[in-house]
Amino acid sequence: MRRPSTLTAYAFLYLVFLYLPVLFLPLFSFNSGTIVAFPIKGWTLDWYRKLGEQDTLIQALWNSLGVGTVVAILSTAMGLFAARAFVRYRFRGQRAAEGLVMLPLVIPGIIVASSMLVLFLFLGLKPSLLTVVLGHTFLALPFSVSILKSAFDDFDASLEEASYDLGVGVFETFRRVTLPVVTPGIVASMLVTFTVSFDEFVLAFFLSGNQPTLPVYIWSQIRFPAKLPNVLALGSILLLTSVLLLVLAEYFRRRSSASEVR
Amino acid sequence: MTDRNIIELRGVEKRYGTFVAAAGINLDLKEGEFFSLLGPSGCGKTTVLRMIAGFQEPTKGSVLIDGQDMEGVPANNRPTNMVFQSYAIFPHLNVGNNVAYGLRGKAPKAEIDQRVAEALEMVELGGLQDRGAGELSGGQRQRVALARALIMRPKVLLLDEPLSALDKKLREQMQFEMRNLQQSLGITFVMVTHDQYEAMTMSDRIGVMFNGRLKQVDTPTTLYARPCDQQVASFIGEMNILPAQLLDETGDTLSINAAAFGRMEIERNPNVATSDRNMNIGIRPEQLEIAAEKPEDYPSTVQGTVSNVAFYGENIHYHIQVAGTETPISVSVPNYFHTVDFNRGDAVWLGLQGASVIDLGQSTE
Numbered sequence A: 001m002r003r004p005s006t007l008t009a010y011a012f013l014y015l016v017f018l019y020l021p022v023l024f025l026p027l028f029s030f031n032s033g034t035i036v037a038f039p040i041k042g043w044t045l046d047w048y049r050k051l052g053e054q055d056t057l058i059q060a061l062w063n064s065l066g067v068g069t070v071v072a073i074l075s076t077a078m079g080l081f082a083a084r085a086f087v088r089y090r091f092r093g094q095r096a097a098e099g100l101v102m103l104p105l106v107i108p109g110i111i112v113a114s115s116m117l118v119l120f121l122f123l124g125l126k127p128s129l130l131t132v133v134l135g136h137t138f139l140a141l142p143f144s145v146s147i148l149k150s151a152f153d154d155f156d157a158s159l160e161e162a163s164y165d166l167g168v169g170v171f172e173t174f175r176r177v178t179l180p181v182v183t184p185g186i187v188a189s190m191l192v193t194f195t196v197s198f199d200e201f202v203l204a205f206f207l208s209g210n211q212p213t214l215p216v217y218i219w220s221q222i223r224f225p226a227k228l229p230n231v232l233a234l235g236s237i238l239l240l241t242s243v244l245l246l247v248l249a250e251y252f253r254r255r256s257s258a259s260e261v262r
Numbered sequence B: 001m002t003d004r005n006i007i008e009l010r011g012v013e014k015r016y017g018t019f020v021a022a023a024g025i026n027l028d029l030k031e032g033e034f035f036s037l038l039g040p041s042g043c044g045k046t047t048v049l050r051m052i053a054g055f056q057e058p059t060k061g062s063v064l065i066d067g068q069d070m071e072g073v074p075a076n077n078r079p080t081n082m083v084f085q086s087y088a089i090f091p092h093l094n095v096g097n098n099v100a101y102g103l104r105g106k107a108p109k110a111e112i113d114q115r116v117a118e119a120l121e122m123v124e125l126g127g128l129q130d131r132g133a134g135e136l137s138g139g140q141r142q143r144v145a146l147a148r149a150l151i152m153r154p155k156v157l158l159l160d161e162p163l164s165a166l167d168k169k170l171r172e173q174m175q176f177e178m179r180n181l182q183q184s185l186g187i188t189f190v191m192v193t194h195d196q197y198e199a200m201t202m203s204d205r206i207g208v209m210f211n212g213r214l215k216q217v218d219t220p221t222t223l224y225a226r227p228c229d230q231q232v233a234s235f236i237g238e239m240n241i242l243p244a245q246l247l248d249e250t251g252d253t254l255s256i257n258a259a260a261f262g263r264m265e266i267e268r269n270p271n272v273a274t275s276d277r278n279m280n281i282g283i284r285p286e287q288l289e290i291a292a293e294k295p296e297d298y299p300s301t302v303q304g305t306v307s308n309v310a311f312y313g314e315n316i317h318y319h320i321q322v323a324g325t326e327t328p329i330s331v332s333v334p335n336y337f338h339t340v341d342f343n344r345g346d347a348v349w350l351g352l353q354g355a356s357v358i359d360l361g362q363s364t365e
Helices: A005-029 A046-051 A055-088 A094-105 A109-122 A129-153 A157-165 A170-199 A202-207 A214-221 A225-258 B045-053 B095-103 B109-122 B138-150 B168-185 B196-202 B220-225 B230-235
Strands: B005-016 B019-030 B034-038 B060-065 B080-083 B156-160 B188-193 B205-210 B213-218 B240-250 B253-258 B262-267 B278-283 B289-291 B300-311 B315-322 B329-334 B347-352 B357-362
Touching: A005 A225, A046 A225, A055 A094, A055 A129, A055 A170, A055 A214, A094 A129, A109 A129, A109 A202, A129 A170, A129 A202, A129 A225, A157 A170, A157 B080, A170 A225, A202 A214, A214 A225, B005 B045, B005 B188, B019 B045, B019 B188, B019 B213, B034 B045, B034 B168, B034 B196, B045 B060, B045 B080, B045 B156, B045 B188, B080 B138, B095 B109, B095 B138, B109 B138, B138 B168, B168 B196, B188 B196, B196 B220, B205 B220, B205 B230, B213 B220, B213 B230, B230 B240, B230 B278, B230 B357, B253 B278, B262 B300, B262 B357, B315 B347
Parallel strands: B034 B188, B034 B205, B080 B156, B156 B188
Antiparallel strands: B005 B019, B005 B060, B205 B213, B240 B253, B240 B278, B253 B262, B278 B357, B289 B347, B300 B315, B300 B347, B315 B329
16 A cells, blocks of 8 residues: 555654754754854864863763762662562552552653652752752663563563572572573663663752752753853763663663573 | 382362362372373363472472471472473573583582583583573473483472473484483483373373362373273273163173173273263274174174274274264274275274273263
8 A cells, every 4th residue: 555645744744853953953063153053154073172171061970970870770770679570470559559660751850850859858858969869760760660571571480480499599599590681671771771860851950959960060051152062062972872872772672582582 | 110109299289269270189109200190281280290399389288208298398498300391491501501500509510510411411412511592402402401400319300291392203202211211310200291192101100180180090001991080081092982881790890781882791990980870981993893894703893884084194093983873983993004995985894892892980971
């Protein structure tokens, strides 16, 4: 059957609308003029060179990297246990529990952010990188749980039984069989959750206090027109890094499905 | 095989909610015996095996291994090892490390290496230590699973449908190999299977299960010749089942009037519960004589028409429609002379000796 050409045109326009604005970002980051508009004055790498000279930017980068790493470890560790329980066991309230874990995906970020801020202040926790880590872990958990659930789905339950049967206890079985077999899933989960945290703005804006993460720093710089090309250069780098990390994560996720033994 | 019991099941029952997976299981397995649990899928045979292994606890009754009650003893502390239906080869370890898995940290490395080499030699995979788990064929995976279990020197080896994933040729070859392995090691093997031929060729004794109950425990020859009821009779091999009336009984000889074949004297089957006026008899297809003329040396004969012919190579199966019974009688003839003697529609005679008729006891209908 021939597809109607209007549908093809629609799909094409849709993609253009979605991705063209994103492509302007790297384009203007090479523009030597400070005004973000056509025509482009000339080509330069200056904006990229100047990035390294800005101490607050470097500090924000380190903040983001640190938060992202801790969030990746925390949410993946928690997701590992949750995913194993969801796939292996049937228990009362399972559907409710699975739904609750996925909830952060649909609650508006601004609601989560403001209620978390209230909660942390009530608990006496000052906004800092610690509160950002807690917030981001909450946000990243649905990602790690769903990635790891698919890793456990492909995992033959008799592998663990075979290990017990060979005289090995529960914890050692987890270390010697379960962990290594789902390792690709774990790597995928860590890459994705890291990216989720690294790119997140709303929660970080509310919870970071005077320790900005990179997106919060970028937002603060947008107010100064002279800094704008600099922000574009930084944004382009972030864009590239995120895409690379997610591609890598997808590679590991597929490998975890492929390693299943029939 | 010794007379010592290595496994004793005492009134074992397993329930899942209201579903009874197995009930009233009493079974003694001898040391060095090759025992098979045979039954259709869902009959509870795997549940029984998993209760011996320790993956499931009985709801009632007890499992004793080597005289010790196994209640509360987890699978990793039982002197049994299992070959799983999926083989459960650890995908991240090579053959050597798979086989060594259960010994790691429990013996010096040199000893482990030595035992791994021996175990692989035993299953004819000598020297394949470095082969990756993903590079193995179905038959090799099965051998690795065997070696991995046997290296633990278990008192009992449990096998869950060990040959079901293999193709027919390999399956037949492995039946002999596993039987030889079991005999040379003298370890008790307990195998779960739904394949009656597998059970018959390999086992010293077979336990036949239906609907969670152990129906009959006997040697393959007894099961075949003296099944305890109609259900077992038709599950093990092919069986023609005909109604009959009991006329008289003297000692172990029953005088009966059978459908189609008429009056004859048959031997009492000690395995069936009761005899009744309305009873069933069983006739194995290979016990019937088929001929164009009325056979002289057979006391019971009947005339019929060939309704179907199936050529199996080593055997030819005929379905014969006779007066006095609805379902055609199945007859199997060895293919001696590479000829199929009868065709559809041919008029033939069937001949039968009373000695080859099996008393199946009371009619269940």
